[in-house]
Amino acid sequence: MAEPVEWRADGTPFSPRFQDRYRSEDGGLAQAREVFVAGCGLPQAWRGAARWCVLETGFGLGLNFLATWKAWRDDPDRPATLHYVATEAWPADADDVRRNAQVDPGFDDLGRQLADAWWGLDAGTHRLSLDGGRVLLTLLVGDSAEALRGLGRWADSVYLDGFSPDRNPDMWRAETLRAVARCCRPGARLSTWTVARTVRDGLTAAGFSVRKVEGVPPKRHNLQAELVHLPARHVALPDRAPGRCVVAGAGLAGAAAARSLALRGWRATVFDPANSPASGASGVPAGLFAPHVSADDAVLSRLSRAGVRSLCATADELLERSVDWDISGVTQIREGQLPVFHRQAGWMRPAALVRAMLATPGVTVRYGEALDLAAIEAETLVIIATGHASGLQLGYGLTLQPVAGQVSYGPTDDAPAVDGPWNGHGHFLPRVPDHSGANFWLTGASFERDSAAVVVPDGELETHRAGNRQRLAELLPLLEPALPTMFTAASDWRGVRGTSPDRLPIVGPWPDDTSRVWACTALGARGITMAVLCAEILAARLHGEPMPVDAGLVKAVGTKRIVRRIARKTGNA
Template sequence: MTEVVAWDDDGTPRSPRFDDIYRSATGGLAQARHVFLQGCGVPAAWAGRAQWRVLETGFGLGLNFLATWLAWMQDPQRPRVLHFASIEAFPVAADDLLRSARNEAGLLPLAEELAARWQGLTPGFHRFSFAEGRVLLTLCVGDVAPMLREQSFRADAVFLDGFDPERNPQMWSLDTLKAVTRLCHRGTALGTWSVAGHLRRDLQSCGWKVDRRAGLPPKRDCLSARYDPDWEVKGLQAQQDTDPDECIVIGGGLSGAAVAASLARRGWTVRVFDTAAGPATGASDLPAGLLAPHQSPDDNLLSRLSRAGVRITLQEAQERLADGLEWRRTGVLEWRGDDRRPLPALGEALEPWSREASEAQKRAAGMDPAQPAWWHDNAGWIEPAALVRSWLRAPGVRFCGGRKVARIVRHGEGWRLENAAGETMAQAALVVVAAAHESAALLDNRLQLNPVRGQVTWGPHGDDAALLPPFPVNGNGHFLPRVPLLERDAWITGSTYGRGDADESLRREDDAANLQRVRRVLPRAAQAVEGALQRRETRSWSGVRCASTDRRPLAGELEPGLWVSTAMGSRGLTFAALCAELVAARLHGEPLPLEARLAQALDVRRQDRARSG
């Protein structure tokens, strides 16, 4: 029997997971299928379902997830979307994921996909997307009790897994079982390898009907259970799947296109209405934008939200866009000015997101090596319009340009869209408003939104291109040294940030302000920018972004059938896809891509609460 060893921070071996050991004796795939899949009645139980939601209490080496994903792939009656929400306090290394699947037929290719994204696992939720967004893993890094409190969905199946109860009794305690049960509906199935007497008794006390089944060697027995309490529990009715139908998204920029693609993956037929004739006008027409996490020394709310958003957008870019033409993951150097505060103490998991920049990196950028700076691996540049076009090409999405909606009116159980003359343009049971600063007028000014004008300056590479840094730099605006904007590579810098300014006309003084920021942060690169200005080779672009009063996006349901995803501010690339997935998850009762308390910080109704408070 192969021993699976984990290591503590001091280099000493930690007690191996009992379940991983016994699975290695018979075979991980066989154990996962017998104990967990068959124990929960899968695949028969999910046949024909729109969604299937699994809650797992211990991810370990990921064998249960990989086995469930494989079963989903092999089943012609599979649900449209498979959700797998799993908790793990101590994520293993990517190499361990590969080793555990190496001898299991069919699992290794899936493990390789997972391992390629298995990094930056800071405490909290991490969303991984596979199979064109139809297999969604939400890895919850942390102790089981707080991670269960952050869940807000009803599971169809529970995989009760983790360390041996003798080694980690908290994972199998009555409190944990009560927290798991809170996330279940009547009929939820449960599978586990443990047959401990106290576990059986505690499950029964929580309302589970427990069945002891034959196990696979070396385990003699395992358990299956079904949640069916003999007493009435308030609000216990089975979660009803939202039946996808026709819907309308208002806004053809980053926010609207992202929502359209997320809903289409779940079976909706989506029409995207936009005032302009084509998609990605307005702020989404920026020639190229920077995607980078916001990191603060205290790891504040924006830092945690931005990591979640950047992870999702990077996955979307990698799957959809042409590397080097429409996007590139380059890493980003962040200039810190006079702020010498250290990074938060989150251990090695933070390093792929943010770490102290090396002297070599600062010298390469033309920066003083003594200057405080951070380096972000998970960062790069993206052409926003390319991402918008890709989302709008998703099956089930149709862009309808030249459609200016003036009013949204309740019509029976749905909504009617009217033009300025009061004529009906369309009707739908579901409408999502993602129209940037125009969203407020469409919603009778129920939202407090502020325009934010921004202008960037850009120019072609010339003989002085060697003065430019080899990677993007941000911290006082941003500087992208190499993007394919013209017949040759170009640099782009900005942006200005004009609060309350909705005038898109180009301004010479804004170009001067962009240059001044470059001079302060990158004096060497400023020479190339000044040369292009003198040769009159530079061009400018301006657009108006939309921000909320607290500068966080607004995403969620205003009224039944009327949803919002807007106010991305200057971080549309960071937040558009995250907010789209949050809207879809709320609508369909899925596991959220964020901890519940972080999702609450983006909820559109917080403005109502703030006014009433």
């Protein structure tokens, strides 16, 4: 449930929980711009940097973020990527975030983007991709000290905000300030409106050099600081400068990786032996994206929720709603349980997304050419994203299981009206537009383990089509009378997915951290949902950026767990 906000007669938002204003009655813009943005030396400080990372404790309704985003937009010498990481224990409603942005007409577009992305903010890490993926807001929902633990060193600027120390003391306690310091690069600048002695002492103890400065009314003084002493257990993350890279595979994984790197200033060349994009499993006529649901909220469930968020932001930027994709909602059938409706879910034509991502400036594609790793210069970064074939290119004993899948589809006129997509043991899309302006239904898919066969005998094709028909009858019994007519006019499409031994994606350097070869593969049957997220995890690891998901999920999809599994299997552990 969203945190309630009271709006006073003077237009000031007020927190009933903390009995304090979110911002001053003058609108709070002067504090946002002078205390925080200018107080950290911005925009001058970020000029010449490839990327910039701001950390804020206490996101509130987002005024400091909007001021920083606007300053970034207005600066022709801005870095390619702006990261903004903020803690917030009690997220407000999207309508309150939108209303707060009305404090300045210059925030209209920014406030709309922020409010549109403001959904599903339960406890944990949430990446909101804005401004075409160049502004990345990472919300850490929960206690600040806990949320910042173990994140590594990436912050260039720090805004200490939040309700006053006497109303919200946990936000300002020494443990929180030490956690902030552990996230900072050497020399990171910090600003805040409070000059409370406990805050000054806590910052000094955490390694900051602290000074009072002239305040912004109604405050007489504000506080500025610089990290001069690195805290104990300081984790230094790698930070690779953008350059040239090559990507093997022009499917969802390869296109997403190329786009994520190009947005950060890389020049990416994508190789694919086919003559067109999405020639493999990514070429399915249409597919679903929806979160996985489990009673224990397992790794796959948390990854899929983050994946849906990343996918929707990218699709909204690059594709046309109701033509290439839509957030239609998906009804999930689980055996022995009531149906669940996923509001933030829908359908997509994945090849359209692949083409759009490959059109990102900085990305070139060489069709009809397989990547020859031996011919690539030694200093060039290599990304392997070729699905079930990735094991052959990555080597070191990696074997990915090929899983063939067959879908059936036909004209919607032959099918009874069904309200939205359904998912369960198989799935059904009742109405997907094709390039001619007509619509088709689609159902499937078969799950043929250890099969890499795209072309099969007619008899086998018919067998899998019959399996799709049976699964659809079980998923939606109301369709059963229409199935003979539907499947008489149906066509079939086959592709092959690649899965890892634990059915999770594989993302990271291969086979160790010193390698120039990185993997973004094994997305299995959830390529639509996972590709954009996995590409962002890869880019964040490569550059030492804040992660789009929590550290446990990054580790769960990392390459080390696969390398250890191979070592145990071969007796080299």
